[in-house]
Amino acid sequence: xxxxxxxxxxxxxxLGFPASSGPQPRGSQCVEHDCFALxxxxxTFLAASQACERLQGHLMTxxxxxxxxxxxxxxxxxxxxxxRLWIGLMLPPxxxxxxxxxxxxxxxxxxxxxxxxxxxxxxxxxxxxxxxxPLCVAVSxxxxxxxxxxxxxxxxxxxxxxxxxxxxxxxxSCNPLGAAANANVSGTYITPFGARGTDFQALPVGSSASVAxxxxxxxxxxxxxxxxxxxxxxxxxxxxxxxxxxxxxxxLCNLSAGHPQCLCPAYGALQPDGRSCSVxxxxxxxxxxxxxxxxxxxxxxxxxxxxxTGYQLAADQHRCEDVDDxxxxxxxxxxxxxxxxxxxxxxxxPNYELVNGECVEPQDPCxxxxxxxxxxxxxxxxxxxxxxxxxxxxxxxxxxxxMFCNQxxxxxxxxxxxxDHCQCPEGYILDEGSICTDIDECGDGDxxxxxxxxxxxxxCTCGPExxxxxxxxxxxxxxxxxxxxxxxxPASPAPSATSNPPTSGPVHSGVLxxxxxxxxxxxxxxxxxxxxxxxxxxxxxxxxxxxCAAPGKEVVLQRVRTExxxxxx
Numbered sequence: 001x002x003x004x005x006x007x008x009x010x011x012x013x014x015l016g017f018p019a020s021s022g023p024q025p026r027g028s029q030c031v032e033h034d035c036f037a038l039x040x041x042x043x044t045f046l047a048a049s050q051a052c053e054r055l056q057g058h059l060m061t062x063x064x065x066x067x068x069x070x071x072x073x074x075x076x077x078x079x080x081x082x083x084r085l086w087i088g089l090m091l092p093p094x095x096x097x098x099x100x101x102x103x104x105x106x107x108x109x110x111x112x113x114x115x116x117x118x119x120x121x122x123x124x125x126x127x128x129x130x131x132x133x134p135l136c137v138a139v140s141x142x143x144x145x146x147x148x149x150x151x152x153x154x155x156x157x158x159x160x161x162x163x164x165x166x167x168x169x170x171x172x173s174c175n176p177l178g179a180a181a182n183a184n185v186s187g188t189y190i191t192p193f194g195a196r197g198t199d200f201q202a203l204p205v206g207s208s209a210s211v212a213x214x215x216x217x218x219x220x221x222x223x224x225x226x227x228x229x230x231x232x233x234x235x236x237x238x239x240x241x242x243x244x245x246x247x248x249x250x251x252l253c254n255l256s257a258g259h260p261q262c263l264c265p266a267y268g269a270l271q272p273d274g275r276s277c278s279v280x281x282x283x284x285x286x287x288x289x290x291x292x293x294x295x296x297x298x299x300x301x302x303x304x305x306x307x308x309t310g311y312q313l314a315a316d317q318h319r320c321e322d323v324d325d326x327x328x329x330x331x332x333x334x335x336x337x338x339x340x341x342x343x344x345x346x347x348x349x350p351n352y353e354l355v356n357g358e359c360v361e362p363q364d365p366c367x368x369x370x371x372x373x374x375x376x377x378x379x380x381x382x383x384x385x386x387x388x389x390x391x392x393x394x395x396x397x398x399x400x401x402x403m404f405c406n407q408x409x410x411x412x413x414x415x416x417x418x419x420d421h422c423q424c425p426e427g428y429i430l431d432e433g434s435i436c437t438d439i440d441e442c443g444d445g446d447x448x449x450x451x452x453x454x455x456x457x458x459x460c461t462c463g464p465e466x467x468x469x470x471x472x473x474x475x476x477x478x479x480x481x482x483x484x485x486x487x488x489x490p491a492s493p494a495p496s497a498t499s500n501p502p503t504s505g506p507v508h509s510g511v512l513x514x515x516x517x518x519x520x521x522x523x524x525x526x527x528x529x530x531x532x533x534x535x536x537x538x539x540x541x542x543x544x545x546x547x548c549a550a551p552g553k554e555v556v557l558q559r560v561r562t563e564x565x566x567x568x569x
Contacts, residue, residue, distance in 0.1 A: 059088030
C-alpha cells in the first residue's frame with residue numbers, strides 16, 4: 001500500500017490569499033511528493049483547470065484509495081459538506097459504451113492517460129445507457145451508496161461546481177524549522193500554491209518561512225550534494241541565529257564572537273555564502289575520510305565518508321568508530337559474545353560446542369551404536385565396545401562378544417534357569433562342576449611334527465614330510481607319493497605261487513608282556529601331562545595366545561578316548 005505522508009495541514013480560514021493570486025485554498029494535504037489543495041467557489045470545469053495550472057498544478061487525479069482518503073481529510077477539515085467538487089477526469093466528445101471501456105468508462109485524466117486502480121461511480125456499471133461527451137466528473141457525497149463515502153458523478157463540463165481540487169508535484173520538501181533545545185521558535189509558512197499556516201509537517205520546495213521574533217525570512221531551497229531533502233536558505237550570506245536549523249551552517253555554528261558564525265573542519269573551506277563548506281584543493285577525497293571517501297562527480301568538492309563493516313561514522317561524519325556488535329538487539333551470538341575491533345566472536349558455555357552458529361550439547365558417541373554388551377565412549381567422537389567378564393569382542397565383529405579363557409580351566413557360562421545348559425569357549429570341554437577344561441590337541445595326533453599345546457589352541461611345527469616343512473601352524477598335512485610320482489600308495493606285490501601262507505600259531509608270551517607294559521606306560525604319561533597342565537594355570541598371561549588366534553583350529557566339543565584292548569590268546 002502506498003505510504004501516506006501528511007506534509008501539510010489545513011490552512012486556517014482567517015488567513016487571506018492575495019486577490020491577484022486567484023482563489024484561496026481552504027486546506028492542503030500531500031502524499032509523498034504530490035500535494036493536494038481544496039478550493040471553494042463556483043467554477044466550471046475549464047475555469048477550475050485553468051486556476052490549478054496558474055498555480056503550477058492541475059486538477060486532481062484520484063487513481064487510488066489513498067487519494068480518495070486525502071479528499072475525505074480535506075473535506076472533514078472544511079466542514080465535510082456534500083457539495084460537488086471538480087476532479088481532473090473528463091470524457092472527450094463522442095459516445096462510449098460504458099460497459100466495455102474499463103473502470104474509467106472511456107474517461108481520461110487531464111494528464112492524457114487512463115491509468116487507475118480505483119473508481120467510484122455513482123451511476124451503476126450495468127446501466128446500458130451510453131455516455132456521450134464532452135462530460136466532466138465531480139466528487140460528491142450526495143449520491144454515495146455508503147454514508148460518508150464520496151462518489152463520482154458525470155456532469156456537463158459547462159456546469160458550475162461548488163469548488164475543485166488541485167494537485168501539485170514537487171521534487172523535494174523541507175521539514176518545519178528545527179529549533180535547538182529550550183528554544184521557543186515558531187514560524188509562519190506559505191506554500192507555493194497559497195496555503196498559509198503555522199502548523200505544517202513538511203513544506204514543498206518554494207515555500208517560505210517567517211520567524212517574526214528573530215526577524216528571520218527563509219526559503220525552502222532545492223537539496224545540495226545529491227541529498228534527498230531540501231534545505232532552508234536565504235539570499236543574505238552568513239549564518240543566522242544558531243538556534244534555528246544550526247544557523248544554516250554545514251559545519252559548526254559558533255556564537256563566541258558575539259554573532260553567529262559558521263566554521264568548517266580543518267579539511268574544508270567556507271564558501272562565499274558563509275554557510276557551506278568545500279574541500280580544499282590540497283587534499284584528495286581519500287585524505288578526508290578515515291576509511292572510504294566517495295566523491296560526487298556532478299558536484300565538485302562534494303563527497304561522503306563511509307566506513308568498513310563493523311564500524312560506523314563518528315559525530316564528525318569523517319572518522320570511523322567501532323560498533324559494539326555484542327550490544328545489538330538481538331545479540332548476534334546464541335550464548336557468549338566477545339566484541340572485537342570491527343567484529344565479534346561467539347563462544348559457548350562449558351559442555352557446549354559451536355556448530356553452524358549454534359551452541360549445542362556434544363552428541364554421545366555411543367548414541368545409536370549396536371554394541372552387544374556395552375559401549376564405552378573414547379573422548380567426544382570415538383567409542384569402543386566392551387564385554388562382560390569372561391567375554392571379549394569378536395575379532396571379526398567388534399560389536400559382538402565371544403567367550404574367552406586364557407587358562408587351562410575356566411568357569412563355564414551356564415544358564416541360571418537351567419544349570420545343565422552350559423557353554424565353553426572354543427578349544428575347551430565341559431568338565432565336572434561346570435568347569436571348562438582345555439583340550440590337549442597335541443595328544444590327539446593332529447600334529448605330525450613338534451606340537452605345543454596352548455589354552456584353547458595349539459601350535460604345530462610341521463615336519464619335513466608335510467606341505468609346510470619347518471613352519472608353525474595348525475594344519476601340517478603329510479604328502480604321500482609313490483615311485484612313479486602318481487601320488488597313490490604303491491600296490492602290494494602279488495604273492496609268489498610257490499610261497500605258502502604263514503602258519504598260524506600261538507602268540508609268544510613275551511609279546512603279550514610287551515603290549516601290557518606299553519599300555520601301562522601310556523596311561524602313566526597321560527596322567528603326568530594332566531598334572532603338568534594343572535600347574536600351568538599360574539603362568540604369565542603374556543606367554544599365552546588368544547584362544548582363537550590360530551587359524552583353522554578344529555573345534556573339539558567332546559572326545560571319547562579308548563584304550564587299546566590286548567588280543568586274546
